[in-house]
């Protein structure tokens with residue numbers, strides 16, 4: 023006879039495991055299904071030649087909603103904050119980034135008037151009431167806030183850095199400013215990579231009785247009376263009283279062909295390209311963090327703050343290209359662009375490579391937080407009793423791990439409430 027589970031969770035990323043940990047405390051029987059052969063989703067860390075590579079640059083917000091949830095679940099977060107000082111590049115000219123008092127005083131990017139304007143704008147960013155921005159795109163807010171082109175490009179750059187979103191003309195000012203405020207509270211680069219969060223959540227879940235099944239792809243979810251049939255790609259069938267789906271919206275839509283009010287949601291994913299590099303040494307050890315001022319490029323040496331190799335001697339850095347949703351992506355030229363950006367900052371880096379990895383296109387967040395998404399999100403709350411969703415696209419207010427982790431907790435609480443009724 024097919025076993026009937028109280029809860030079937032689809033997806034073994036941050037949101038799935040956070041939910042599993044909250045649900046496991048209640049004594050439900052829980053099965054977590056993961057398509058990959060390893061758990062972690064996009065919070066996975068891959069070990070290559072004894073070097074730990076996150077899937078591109080990953081930083082945890084120190085003042086966000088995710089950290090307290092992880093701590094509540096007993097996850098130990100070891101790591102350090104990178105320094106805010108760094109370099110901005112524009113037309114091959116380097117400027118000190120005006121993100122620290124020293125950078126602000128020394129940068130040749132801004133004249134005296136622009137410096138004062140920048141400080142005023144930063145204070146506004148920190149104190150603004152975000153609820154008043156629900157009708158604004160980020161671009162509208164930036165242009166209303168300052169007429170200085172330089173200060174505008176600094177705001178666009180900080181927006182990209184905080185959210186990975188590179189479409190200021192459509193993204194919600196409210197979401198962008200929330201995340202800008204979070205970044206201002208500092209970030210953590212985690213020792214041994216983000217896999218440490220996943221491993222701890224995974225172990226705790228398993229210890230409390232959650233059954234985790236990797237290499238299992240869900241094809242369809244069918245509601246039958248008061249339970250769900252979860253059909254797998256290998257033809258097997260699993261029964262669950264409640265289902266929590268933590269995949270992206272496209273995958274969810276495919277699983278629910280006829281039964282739901284969810285329409286092909288119209289969400290756009292936030293994407294980018296990443297070049298992850300391990301070096302025996304840095305040719306230019308002074309340069310640890312740099313951004314393109316208008317070119318959507320990022321560089322940061324993560325091993326300067328976190329232990330990211332077995333012997334803790336090598337240098338792990340990430341170079342990243344933010345994509346606009348309408349970018350036509352040619353992987354080869356993007357790779358050259360990232361390598362040249364790195365060459366500009368670390369001349370001769372190729373001589374010190376232990377290992378590297380280039381991913382031309384990766385989904386950073388399953389939903390670009392566009393202005394007006396709230397209504398679409400509301401419609402996508404499946405409306406099917408017993409079927410819940412979580413993930414980095416589900417929350418109207420948070421994206422990235424903030425959205426994944428907070429929605430995982432919320433979905434678990436909603437299931438518990440429903441089950442106790």
Ligand SMILES: Cc1cc2nc3c(=O)[nH]c(=O)nc-3n(C[C@H](O)[C@H](O)[C@H](O)COP(=O)(O)OP(=O)(O)OC[C@H]3O[C@@H](n4cnc5c(N)ncnc54)[C@H](O)[C@@H]3O)c2cc1C
Pocket residue numbers: 032033034035036037038055056057058061062063064065077078079080081082083238239240241268269270273294296384385386387412413414415421422423424426
């Ligand atoms: C390059 C990059 C940089 C990032 N940087 C940051 C950062 O600095 N700060 C930050 O907060 N966040 C960052 N993020 C985002 C963060 O990694 C994600 O938001 C978070 O990991 C998403 O977790 P999730 O559980 O919602 O989704 P996922 O991790 O995608 O988990 C969903 C899981 O579902 C599985 N699945 C999908 N379909 C099926 C199916 N049919 N059957 C079974 N299983 C299925 C997938 O394999 C996956 O494991 C970054 C992401 C990337 C890619």
